[in-house]
Amino acid sequence: MNAIQVITKDVAPVVSADAVEALRPEAEKALSMLYDGSGAGNDFLGWVKLPSETPQTLIDDINATAQSLRENCEVIVAIGIGGSYLGAKAVIEALSNSFAPYIHGEGTPVLFAGQNIGEDYLYELSQYLKGKKFGIIVISKSGTTTEPAIAFRLLKEQLENQLGKAEASKRIVAITDAKRGALRQLATEEGYKTFVIADNVGGRFSVLTPVGLLPIAVAGYDIQKLIDGARSMELAVANPSQDNVAMTYAMTRNALYRAGKKIEILVNYNPKLHFVGEWWKQLYGESEGKDHKGIFPAAVDNSTDLHSMGQWIQDGERSIFETVISVQSTVNTLEIPSDEANLDGLNYIAGKRVDQVNKMAELGTRIAHVDGGVPNILVTVPAINEHYLGELLYFFEAACGISGYMLGVNPFNQPGVEDYKRNMFALLAKPGYEKETEAIRARM
Numbered sequence: 001m002n003a004i005q006v007i008t009k010d011v012a013p014v015v016s017a018d019a020v021e022a023l024r025p026e027a028e029k030a031l032s033m034l035y036d037g038s039g040a041g042n043d044f045l046g047w048v049k050l051p052s053e054t055p056q057t058l059i060d061d062i063n064a065t066a067q068s069l070r071e072n073c074e075v076i077v078a079i080g081i082g083g084s085y086l087g088a089k090a091v092i093e094a095l096s097n098s099f100a101p102y103i104h105g106e107g108t109p110v111l112f113a114g115q116n117i118g119e120d121y122l123y124e125l126s127q128y129l130k131g132k133k134f135g136i137i138v139i140s141k142s143g144t145t146t147e148p149a150i151a152f153r154l155l156k157e158q159l160e161n162q163l164g165k166a167e168a169s170k171r172i173v174a175i176t177d178a179k180r181g182a183l184r185q186l187a188t189e190e191g192y193k194t195f196v197i198a199d200n201v202g203g204r205f206s207v208l209t210p211v212g213l214l215p216i217a218v219a220g221y222d223i224q225k226l227i228d229g230a231r232s233m234e235l236a237v238a239n240p241s242q243d244n245v246a247m248t249y250a251m252t253r254n255a256l257y258r259a260g261k262k263i264e265i266l267v268n269y270n271p272k273l274h275f276v277g278e279w280w281k282q283l284y285g286e287s288e289g290k291d292h293k294g295i296f297p298a299a300v301d302n303s304t305d306l307h308s309m310g311q312w313i314q315d316g317e318r319s320i321f322e323t324v325i326s327v328q329s330t331v332n333t334l335e336i337p338s339d340e341a342n343l344d345g346l347n348y349i350a351g352k353r354v355d356q357v358n359k360m361a362e363l364g365t366r367i368a369h370v371d372g373g374v375p376n377i378l379v380t381v382p383a384i385n386e387h388y389l390g391e392l393l394y395f396f397e398a399a400c401g402i403s404g405y406m407l408g409v410n411p412f413n414q415p416g417v418e419d420y421k422r423n424m425f426a427l428l429a430k431p432g433y434e435k436e437t438e439a440i441r442a443r444m
Protein backbone atom coordinates (compact mmCIF):
# COMPACT_ATOMS: atom_id res chain seq x y z
CA MET A 1 0.00 0.00 0.00
CA ASN A 2 1.28 3.49 -0.87
CA ALA A 3 1.68 6.36 1.47
CA ILE A 4 -0.27 8.55 -0.97
CA GLN A 5 -3.99 7.89 -0.74
CA VAL A 6 -6.95 8.92 -2.89
CA ILE A 7 -10.25 9.49 -1.08
CA THR A 8 -13.32 9.86 -3.26
CA LYS A 9 -16.34 9.76 -0.92
CA ASP A 10 -17.03 13.44 -1.55
CA VAL A 11 -17.89 12.94 -5.21
CA ALA A 12 -21.03 11.04 -4.16
CA PRO A 13 -23.50 13.90 -4.59
CA VAL A 14 -22.72 13.84 -8.33
CA VAL A 15 -21.51 10.32 -9.09
CA SER A 16 -22.21 7.35 -6.85
CA ALA A 17 -19.57 4.86 -5.78
CA ASP A 18 -21.33 2.36 -8.08
CA ALA A 19 -21.08 4.71 -11.05
CA VAL A 20 -17.35 5.08 -10.44
CA GLU A 21 -16.95 1.33 -9.93
CA ALA A 22 -18.73 0.67 -13.22
CA LEU A 23 -15.69 2.17 -14.96
CA ARG A 24 -13.28 -0.36 -13.45
CA PRO A 25 -13.19 -2.65 -16.53
CA GLU A 26 -12.29 0.37 -18.69
CA ALA A 27 -9.59 1.40 -16.24
CA GLU A 28 -8.19 -2.14 -16.13
CA LYS A 29 -8.06 -2.23 -19.91
CA ALA A 30 -6.40 1.20 -20.02
CA LEU A 31 -3.82 0.09 -17.44
CA SER A 32 -3.02 -3.04 -19.41
CA MET A 33 -2.56 -0.92 -22.56
CA LEU A 34 0.25 0.95 -20.78
CA TYR A 35 2.04 -2.37 -20.31
CA ASP A 36 1.24 -4.27 -23.50
CA GLY A 37 1.60 -1.25 -25.78
CA SER A 38 -1.65 -1.93 -27.60
CA GLY A 39 -2.91 1.67 -27.39
CA ALA A 40 -2.31 4.84 -29.39
CA GLY A 41 1.04 6.52 -28.78
CA ASN A 42 2.63 3.22 -27.79
CA ASP A 43 6.04 4.45 -28.93
CA PHE A 44 5.99 6.89 -25.97
CA LEU A 45 5.64 4.44 -23.09
CA GLY A 46 9.26 4.59 -21.92
CA TRP A 47 8.19 6.45 -18.76
CA VAL A 48 6.11 3.51 -17.47
CA LYS A 49 9.04 1.47 -16.15
CA LEU A 50 11.48 4.34 -15.85
CA PRO A 51 11.80 4.37 -12.04
CA SER A 52 12.59 0.65 -11.79
CA GLU A 53 14.81 0.60 -14.85
CA THR A 54 16.93 3.69 -14.28
CA PRO A 55 20.48 2.32 -14.11
CA GLN A 56 22.57 3.18 -11.05
CA THR A 57 25.34 4.30 -13.41
CA LEU A 58 23.06 7.03 -14.78
CA ILE A 59 22.12 8.25 -11.30
CA ASP A 60 25.83 8.32 -10.36
CA ASP A 61 26.70 10.21 -13.55
CA ILE A 62 23.97 12.79 -12.91
CA ASN A 63 25.11 13.25 -9.31
CA ALA A 64 28.75 13.62 -10.35
CA THR A 65 27.83 16.17 -13.05
CA ALA A 66 25.68 18.07 -10.58
CA GLN A 67 28.53 18.09 -8.07
CA SER A 68 30.97 19.43 -10.65
CA LEU A 69 28.53 22.18 -11.70
CA ARG A 70 27.97 23.10 -8.06
CA GLU A 71 31.71 23.32 -7.41
CA ASN A 72 32.45 25.39 -10.50
CA CYS A 73 29.44 27.67 -10.75
CA GLU A 74 27.84 30.23 -8.44
CA VAL A 75 24.53 29.85 -10.22
CA ILE A 76 23.05 27.52 -12.82
CA VAL A 77 20.54 28.44 -15.49
CA ALA A 78 18.33 25.56 -16.62
CA ILE A 79 17.03 26.38 -20.10
CA GLY A 80 13.93 24.58 -21.36
CA ILE A 81 10.15 24.88 -21.83
CA GLY A 82 7.08 22.73 -21.24
CA GLY A 83 8.12 19.20 -20.34
CA SER A 84 11.75 20.27 -20.47
CA TYR A 85 11.13 22.77 -17.65
CA LEU A 86 8.10 22.20 -15.44
CA GLY A 87 9.07 18.96 -13.67
CA ALA A 88 12.38 20.27 -12.37
CA LYS A 89 10.81 23.60 -11.45
CA ALA A 90 8.00 21.83 -9.54
CA VAL A 91 10.31 19.59 -7.49
CA ILE A 92 12.89 22.30 -6.74
CA GLU A 93 10.20 24.78 -5.62
CA ALA A 94 8.51 22.15 -3.46
CA LEU A 95 11.75 21.25 -1.67
CA SER A 96 13.37 24.69 -1.42
CA ASN A 97 13.28 27.18 1.37
CA SER A 98 10.69 29.74 0.21
CA PHE A 99 13.27 32.51 0.63
CA ALA A 100 16.22 30.62 -0.85
CA PRO A 101 16.96 33.33 -3.46
CA TYR A 102 17.59 35.81 -0.64
CA ILE A 103 19.56 33.52 1.68
CA HIS A 104 23.29 33.64 1.12
CA GLY A 105 24.93 30.23 0.97
CA GLU A 106 21.67 28.25 0.58
CA GLY A 107 22.94 25.80 -2.07
CA THR A 108 23.57 26.55 -5.73
CA PRO A 109 20.68 28.60 -7.08
CA VAL A 110 18.99 27.15 -10.14
CA LEU A 111 17.36 29.80 -12.31
CA PHE A 112 15.17 29.06 -15.30
CA ALA A 113 15.15 30.52 -18.80
CA GLY A 114 13.81 29.58 -22.20
CA GLN A 115 10.32 29.09 -20.77
CA ASN A 116 9.19 32.43 -22.19
CA ILE A 117 10.21 35.02 -24.79
CA GLY A 118 10.12 37.97 -22.39
CA GLU A 119 12.74 40.46 -23.48
CA ASP A 120 12.84 42.12 -20.06
CA TYR A 121 13.14 38.69 -18.39
CA LEU A 122 16.14 37.74 -20.53
CA TYR A 123 17.72 41.19 -20.22
CA GLU A 124 17.39 41.18 -16.44
CA LEU A 125 18.75 37.63 -16.26
CA SER A 126 21.79 38.55 -18.32
CA GLN A 127 22.37 41.60 -16.10
CA TYR A 128 22.17 39.41 -13.00
CA LEU A 129 24.67 36.94 -14.50
CA LYS A 130 27.17 39.66 -15.44
CA GLY A 131 30.53 38.88 -13.86
CA LYS A 132 29.22 35.68 -12.25
CA LYS A 133 30.63 32.22 -12.77
CA PHE A 134 27.47 30.64 -14.08
CA GLY A 135 26.68 27.35 -15.76
CA ILE A 136 23.98 26.29 -18.21
CA ILE A 137 21.90 23.14 -18.44
CA VAL A 138 20.20 23.36 -21.83
CA ILE A 139 17.30 20.96 -22.20
CA SER A 140 15.49 20.38 -25.47
CA LYS A 141 14.53 17.01 -26.85
CA SER A 142 14.01 18.36 -30.36
CA GLY A 143 16.79 20.91 -30.05
CA THR A 144 14.79 23.30 -32.22
CA THR A 145 12.22 24.81 -29.87
CA THR A 146 12.32 28.58 -30.37
CA GLU A 147 12.05 29.78 -26.76
CA PRO A 148 14.97 27.77 -25.30
CA ALA A 149 17.00 28.21 -28.49
CA ILE A 150 16.84 32.02 -28.13
CA ALA A 151 17.75 31.89 -24.42
CA PHE A 152 20.63 29.50 -25.10
CA ARG A 153 22.03 31.57 -27.95
CA LEU A 154 22.09 34.66 -25.70
CA LEU A 155 23.47 32.98 -22.55
CA LYS A 156 26.02 30.86 -24.38
CA GLU A 157 27.43 34.00 -25.98
CA GLN A 158 27.50 35.75 -22.59
CA LEU A 159 29.23 32.81 -20.90
CA GLU A 160 31.82 32.56 -23.66
CA ASN A 161 32.47 36.32 -23.47
CA GLN A 162 32.86 36.12 -19.69
CA LEU A 163 34.98 32.96 -19.45
CA GLY A 164 36.31 32.17 -22.91
CA LYS A 165 35.01 29.41 -25.14
CA ALA A 166 37.01 26.57 -23.61
CA GLU A 167 35.98 27.31 -19.99
CA ALA A 168 32.39 27.98 -21.04
CA SER A 169 32.07 24.60 -22.72
CA LYS A 170 33.00 22.92 -19.40
CA ARG A 171 30.07 24.66 -17.73
CA ILE A 172 27.45 23.77 -20.32
CA VAL A 173 25.53 20.50 -20.12
CA ALA A 174 23.10 19.59 -22.91
CA ILE A 175 20.17 17.21 -22.44
CA THR A 176 18.73 16.24 -25.78
CA ASP A 177 17.97 13.50 -28.27
CA ALA A 178 20.55 10.71 -28.62
CA LYS A 179 21.41 11.37 -32.23
CA ARG A 180 19.19 13.92 -33.94
CA GLY A 181 18.76 17.66 -33.72
CA ALA A 182 20.63 20.91 -33.70
CA LEU A 183 21.54 20.73 -30.01
CA ARG A 184 23.06 17.26 -30.36
CA GLN A 185 25.19 18.48 -33.25
CA LEU A 186 26.32 21.59 -31.35
CA ALA A 187 27.09 19.57 -28.20
CA THR A 188 29.25 17.19 -30.22
CA GLU A 189 31.08 20.02 -31.95
CA GLU A 190 31.70 21.99 -28.73
CA GLY A 191 32.42 18.96 -26.52
CA TYR A 192 29.64 19.60 -23.98
CA LYS A 193 28.81 16.98 -21.40
CA THR A 194 25.48 15.50 -22.53
CA PHE A 195 22.62 13.36 -21.29
CA VAL A 196 20.07 11.65 -23.49
CA ILE A 197 16.30 12.01 -23.54
CA ALA A 198 15.12 8.63 -24.77
CA ASP A 199 12.99 8.57 -27.91
CA ASN A 200 10.21 6.77 -26.09
CA VAL A 201 9.74 9.35 -23.30
CA GLY A 202 7.69 12.45 -24.16
CA GLY A 203 8.53 15.83 -22.63
CA ARG A 204 5.75 15.98 -20.05
CA PHE A 205 6.59 12.48 -18.81
CA SER A 206 10.33 13.22 -18.55
CA VAL A 207 10.75 14.58 -15.02
CA LEU A 208 12.36 11.31 -13.87
CA THR A 209 14.94 11.38 -16.69
CA PRO A 210 18.03 13.64 -16.70
CA VAL A 211 15.65 16.42 -17.86
CA GLY A 212 14.33 16.75 -14.33
CA LEU A 213 16.96 14.87 -12.36
CA LEU A 214 20.02 16.98 -13.24
CA PRO A 215 18.58 20.39 -12.26
CA ILE A 216 17.09 18.81 -9.13
CA ALA A 217 20.47 17.29 -8.19
CA VAL A 218 22.23 20.60 -8.86
CA ALA A 219 19.80 22.29 -6.50
CA GLY A 220 21.04 19.89 -3.83
CA TYR A 221 18.22 17.35 -3.60
CA ASP A 222 18.46 13.58 -3.37
CA ILE A 223 17.42 12.16 -6.73
CA GLN A 224 17.88 8.59 -5.47
CA LYS A 225 15.09 9.16 -2.94
CA LEU A 226 12.92 10.75 -5.63
CA ILE A 227 13.36 7.71 -7.86
CA ASP A 228 12.81 5.32 -4.95
CA GLY A 229 9.49 7.03 -4.20
CA ALA A 230 8.48 6.84 -7.86
CA ARG A 231 9.54 3.19 -7.95
CA SER A 232 7.33 2.26 -5.00
CA MET A 233 4.39 3.93 -6.78
CA GLU A 234 5.31 2.20 -10.05
CA LEU A 235 5.15 -1.19 -8.35
CA ALA A 236 1.81 -0.40 -6.70
CA VAL A 237 0.24 0.98 -9.87
CA ALA A 238 1.25 -2.08 -11.91
CA ASN A 239 -1.18 -4.15 -9.83
CA PRO A 240 -4.80 -3.68 -11.01
CA SER A 241 -6.21 -4.10 -7.50
CA GLN A 242 -9.03 -2.33 -5.69
CA ASP A 243 -6.59 0.02 -3.98
CA ASN A 244 -4.71 1.04 -7.11
CA VAL A 245 -4.70 4.79 -6.48
CA ALA A 246 -3.98 5.74 -10.11
CA MET A 247 -6.96 3.69 -11.33
CA THR A 248 -9.18 5.17 -8.60
CA TYR A 249 -8.26 8.71 -9.60
CA ALA A 250 -8.65 8.03 -13.34
CA MET A 251 -12.01 6.29 -12.86
CA THR A 252 -13.37 9.02 -10.60
CA ARG A 253 -12.39 11.96 -12.81
CA ASN A 254 -13.76 10.21 -15.91
CA ALA A 255 -17.04 9.49 -14.12
CA LEU A 256 -17.26 13.15 -13.16
CA TYR A 257 -16.45 14.28 -16.71
CA ARG A 258 -19.17 12.07 -18.12
CA ALA A 259 -21.57 13.56 -15.56
CA GLY A 260 -20.88 17.03 -17.00
CA LYS A 261 -18.01 18.20 -14.81
CA LYS A 262 -15.70 19.53 -17.51
CA ILE A 263 -13.19 21.44 -15.38
CA GLU A 264 -10.89 20.01 -12.73
CA ILE A 265 -9.23 22.36 -10.29
CA LEU A 266 -6.11 21.05 -8.56
CA VAL A 267 -5.97 22.68 -5.14
CA ASN A 268 -3.04 22.98 -2.75
CA TYR A 269 -2.74 24.57 0.67
CA ASN A 270 1.02 24.95 0.53
CA PRO A 271 2.66 27.69 -1.55
CA LYS A 272 5.59 25.38 -2.30
CA LEU A 273 3.27 23.27 -4.45
CA HIS A 274 2.38 26.03 -6.91
CA PHE A 275 4.57 24.55 -9.63
CA VAL A 276 3.35 21.02 -8.98
CA GLY A 277 0.03 22.51 -10.13
CA GLU A 278 1.69 24.01 -13.21
CA TRP A 279 3.38 20.68 -14.02
CA TRP A 280 0.09 18.81 -13.53
CA LYS A 281 -1.75 21.27 -15.80
CA GLN A 282 0.69 20.56 -18.62
CA LEU A 283 0.60 16.80 -18.02
CA TYR A 284 -3.18 16.55 -18.18
CA GLY A 285 -3.88 19.42 -20.57
CA GLU A 286 -1.45 18.28 -23.25
CA SER A 287 -2.33 14.61 -22.78
CA GLU A 288 -6.13 14.81 -22.75
CA GLY A 289 -7.14 18.00 -24.53
CA LYS A 290 -7.61 16.71 -28.07
CA ASP A 291 -10.26 15.60 -30.56
CA HIS A 292 -12.47 18.29 -28.92
CA LYS A 293 -12.49 16.29 -25.70
CA GLY A 294 -10.83 16.49 -22.31
CA ILE A 295 -11.21 17.88 -18.80
CA PHE A 296 -9.85 21.44 -18.60
CA PRO A 297 -7.12 21.41 -15.93
CA ALA A 298 -6.93 24.47 -13.69
CA ALA A 299 -5.10 25.01 -10.41
CA VAL A 300 -5.36 27.25 -7.37
CA ASP A 301 -3.08 27.94 -4.40
CA ASN A 302 -5.12 28.20 -1.23
CA SER A 303 -5.80 29.90 1.03
CA THR A 304 -4.37 32.72 -1.17
CA ASP A 305 -6.81 32.04 -4.01
CA LEU A 306 -9.82 31.69 -1.72
CA HIS A 307 -9.60 35.47 -1.74
CA SER A 308 -9.72 35.64 -5.54
CA MET A 309 -11.19 32.46 -7.05
CA GLY A 310 -13.11 31.33 -3.95
CA GLN A 311 -16.33 33.07 -4.91
CA TRP A 312 -16.44 31.47 -8.37
CA ILE A 313 -15.63 28.02 -7.06
CA GLN A 314 -18.26 28.26 -4.31
CA ASP A 315 -21.00 29.78 -6.37
CA GLY A 316 -20.24 29.96 -10.10
CA GLU A 317 -21.34 27.62 -12.89
CA ARG A 318 -21.45 24.02 -11.60
CA SER A 319 -19.16 22.53 -14.24
CA ILE A 320 -16.20 21.96 -11.94
CA PHE A 321 -14.76 19.47 -9.52
CA GLU A 322 -11.77 19.78 -7.24
CA THR A 323 -8.80 17.56 -6.50
CA VAL A 324 -7.15 18.65 -3.28
CA ILE A 325 -3.53 17.74 -2.52
CA SER A 326 -3.53 17.53 1.25
CA VAL A 327 -0.07 17.44 2.83
CA GLN A 328 -0.35 15.82 6.25
CA SER A 329 2.68 17.32 7.99
CA THR A 330 4.97 20.32 7.71
CA VAL A 331 8.76 20.37 7.91
CA ASN A 332 8.86 23.11 10.55
CA THR A 333 6.59 24.14 13.41
CA LEU A 334 5.37 27.59 14.40
CA GLU A 335 2.88 28.49 17.13
CA ILE A 336 0.57 31.49 17.07
CA PRO A 337 1.46 33.68 20.07
CA SER A 338 -0.97 35.05 22.62
CA ASP A 339 -1.39 38.83 22.75
CA GLU A 340 -2.55 40.67 25.83
CA ALA A 341 -4.49 43.35 23.99
CA ASN A 342 -6.00 40.83 21.55
CA LEU A 343 -7.12 43.63 19.26
CA ASP A 344 -7.15 41.26 16.29
CA GLY A 345 -9.30 38.79 18.26
CA LEU A 346 -6.92 35.93 17.55
CA ASN A 347 -6.35 34.75 21.12
CA TYR A 348 -8.84 31.91 20.58
CA ILE A 349 -6.22 30.25 18.40
CA ALA A 350 -3.17 31.32 20.43
CA GLY A 351 -0.98 28.29 21.12
CA LYS A 352 -2.18 26.48 18.02
CA ARG A 353 0.23 25.68 15.22
CA VAL A 354 -0.14 27.69 12.01
CA ASP A 355 -0.66 24.40 10.18
CA GLN A 356 -3.63 23.53 12.41
CA VAL A 357 -5.32 26.69 11.21
CA ASN A 358 -4.36 25.89 7.60
CA LYS A 359 -5.86 22.41 7.99
CA MET A 360 -9.13 23.88 9.27
CA ALA A 361 -9.17 26.29 6.32
CA GLU A 362 -8.72 23.24 4.07
CA LEU A 363 -11.41 21.16 5.76
CA GLY A 364 -13.85 24.06 6.05
CA THR A 365 -13.38 24.90 2.38
CA ARG A 366 -13.80 21.31 1.24
CA ILE A 367 -17.05 20.99 3.16
CA ALA A 368 -18.32 24.33 1.84
CA HIS A 369 -17.44 23.46 -1.75
CA VAL A 370 -19.01 19.99 -1.56
CA ASP A 371 -22.15 21.59 -0.06
CA GLY A 372 -22.02 24.12 -2.91
CA GLY A 373 -22.07 21.36 -5.56
CA VAL A 374 -18.36 20.88 -6.19
CA PRO A 375 -17.40 17.20 -6.00
CA ASN A 376 -14.12 16.61 -4.25
CA ILE A 377 -11.29 14.13 -4.72
CA LEU A 378 -8.77 14.14 -1.88
CA VAL A 379 -5.14 13.13 -2.48
CA THR A 380 -3.28 12.83 0.81
CA VAL A 381 0.50 13.10 0.91
CA PRO A 382 2.30 12.41 4.23
CA ALA A 383 4.93 15.16 3.78
CA ILE A 384 6.82 17.12 1.17
CA ASN A 385 10.13 15.38 0.65
CA GLU A 386 11.91 13.68 -2.23
CA HIS A 387 10.33 10.25 -1.60
CA TYR A 388 6.72 11.41 -1.52
CA LEU A 389 7.24 13.81 -4.41
CA GLY A 390 8.53 10.83 -6.41
CA GLU A 391 5.38 8.92 -5.49
CA LEU A 392 3.16 11.87 -6.35
CA LEU A 393 4.76 12.55 -9.75
CA TYR A 394 4.54 8.92 -10.83
CA PHE A 395 0.98 8.65 -9.47
CA PHE A 396 -0.16 11.57 -11.62
CA GLU A 397 1.70 10.26 -14.69
CA ALA A 398 0.23 6.78 -14.43
CA ALA A 399 -3.27 8.09 -13.77
CA CYS A 400 -2.90 10.39 -16.76
CA GLY A 401 -2.02 7.51 -19.09
CA ILE A 402 -4.97 5.47 -17.78
CA SER A 403 -7.35 8.42 -17.89
CA GLY A 404 -6.35 9.43 -21.43
CA TYR A 405 -7.02 5.94 -22.74
CA MET A 406 -10.37 5.87 -20.91
CA LEU A 407 -11.22 9.17 -22.60
CA GLY A 408 -10.40 7.62 -25.97
CA VAL A 409 -7.53 9.89 -26.99
CA ASN A 410 -3.84 9.35 -27.64
CA PRO A 411 -2.43 10.69 -24.35
CA PHE A 412 1.12 10.86 -25.66
CA ASN A 413 1.03 13.22 -28.65
CA GLN A 414 0.47 16.98 -28.80
CA PRO A 415 -0.51 17.89 -32.38
CA GLY A 416 -2.23 21.12 -31.27
CA VAL A 417 1.01 22.61 -29.97
CA GLU A 418 2.29 22.94 -33.55
CA ASP A 419 -0.39 25.40 -34.70
CA TYR A 420 0.92 28.46 -32.89
CA LYS A 421 4.46 27.63 -34.01
CA ARG A 422 3.38 27.53 -37.67
CA ASN A 423 1.78 30.98 -37.37
CA MET A 424 4.74 32.43 -35.44
CA PHE A 425 7.21 31.12 -38.02
CA ALA A 426 5.02 32.48 -40.84
CA LEU A 427 4.82 35.91 -39.15
CA LEU A 428 8.60 35.91 -38.60
CA ALA A 429 9.14 34.84 -42.26
CA LYS A 430 11.16 31.77 -41.35
CA PRO A 431 12.78 30.19 -44.44
CA GLY A 432 10.61 27.29 -45.62
CA TYR A 433 7.39 29.04 -44.49
CA GLU A 434 7.01 31.37 -47.52
CA LYS A 435 3.49 30.18 -48.43
CA GLU A 436 2.27 30.45 -44.82
CA THR A 437 3.84 33.92 -44.54
CA GLU A 438 1.94 35.10 -47.60
CA ALA A 439 -1.33 33.58 -46.35
CA ILE A 440 -1.10 35.00 -42.83
CA ARG A 441 -0.06 38.44 -44.05
CA ALA A 442 -3.10 38.49 -46.33
CA ARG A 443 -5.24 38.14 -43.19
CA MET A 444 -3.69 41.16 -41.43
Ligand code: PA5
Pocket residue numbers: 081082083084139140141142143144145148202203204205286414
Ligand atom coordinates in the same frame (compact mmCIF):
# COMPACT_ATOMS: atom_id res chain seq x y z
O1 PA5 B 1 5.44 17.65 -23.44
C1 PA5 B 1 6.03 18.00 -24.45
O2 PA5 B 1 6.39 17.19 -25.30
C2 PA5 B 1 6.32 19.46 -24.70
O3 PA5 B 1 5.86 20.26 -23.66
C3 PA5 B 1 7.82 19.67 -24.84
O4 PA5 B 1 8.45 19.23 -23.68
C4 PA5 B 1 8.15 21.14 -25.08
O5 PA5 B 1 7.48 21.60 -26.22
C5 PA5 B 1 9.66 21.33 -25.27
O6 PA5 B 1 10.12 20.54 -26.33
P1 PA5 B 1 11.67 20.28 -26.52
O7 PA5 B 1 12.19 19.55 -25.35
O8 PA5 B 1 11.77 19.50 -27.79
O9 PA5 B 1 12.34 21.63 -26.66
